[in-house]
Amino acid sequence: MCPESWRVNVYATGATNERDTAMAVASESKIRTQTRTIDGLTIRYAESDGVRGVDALLVSPWPESLYCYEPMWDQLAEHAHLVAVDLPGFGHSEGREDLFSSRGMAGFILKLVDEFELEQPHAIGPDIGTSALLFAAADQPNRFRSLVIGGGGAAVPLQLGVELKQIVDAPSLDALPPVTPRQAIGAVLNYHEIHKLPDSVREDYLSGYDGERFAPSLGFVRAYPTELPILSELLPQIRTPVEIIQGAHDPGVLPVNAQYLRDRLPRSRVNLLDAGHFVWADRSDDYAALVISWWNGGYENP
Secondary structure: OOOHHHHOOOOOOOOOOHHHHHHHHHOOOOOOEEEEEEOOEEEEEEEOOOOOOOEEEEEOOOOOOHHHHHHHHHHHHOOOEEEEEOOOOOOOOOOOHHHOOHHHHHHHHHHHHHHOOOOOOEEEEEOOHHHHHHHHHHHOOOOOOEEEEEOOOOOOOOOEOHHHHHHHHOOOHHHOOOOOHHHHHHHHHOOOOOOOOOHHHHHHHHHOOOOOOHHHHOHHHHOHHHHHHHHHHHHHHOOOOEEEEEEOOOOOEOOHHHHHHHHHOOOEEEEEEOOOOOHHHHOHHHHHHHHHHHHOOHHHOO
């Protein structure tokens, strides 16, 4: 059971339903979203035009959506065919209980590669994508050309900030402070340090967790104590090249997580940027430059 206050729809910033939100964002955005049914779920995605020689799969962090990639969309699209996806249960994609874990999500990510007919794509997955993509690469070693991850839990014992660790350690969601989904997500989004979210994008993030969608999404990080020890044993076996981009003063997922991965992944490198948790937003130009350099040959000799 989740706290009653987390079940209330609170439209605090204007849009009255998901369709209005999508239209508001689309009218201002270079990203054009679509939906597709995958494994019985309605999944929101966006696809770039242009370059087709190299594929790249971009998966959403929590509590954002695929619009987190908008500041770097045009830059990345010059170097690869992009498919950006709201992972199931996150952003504006339908969810399912068995997917709110790193291993469960890894299996779905592999289905995304098949569904979009991506040929050994690069993959970007900050935040929750970190552990999910690593499990996927461990399960199918030749499926990805490379990974770009960071800002997600990885270290064992857990190395998380106070608020996130409170969520992970709570005996039940009823033990957490009674807040609405919008209050909780708004508090997280306030950790953006430089990048100011357009109102329509902020609303897209908030509306993605209205109603009863927020509490189930917490299951992903609450599974860390079970999932991350298993992942830790697999890390030395992962041969996929991995670039780890981390905010140097991330208050939620402590930077030691990046070094933990670097010490255990055979083909990896770490880039710490002067940012907090939302490094892909607050330092989007630097983030994009690192990704492009990585795609253009850096991944071959990490």
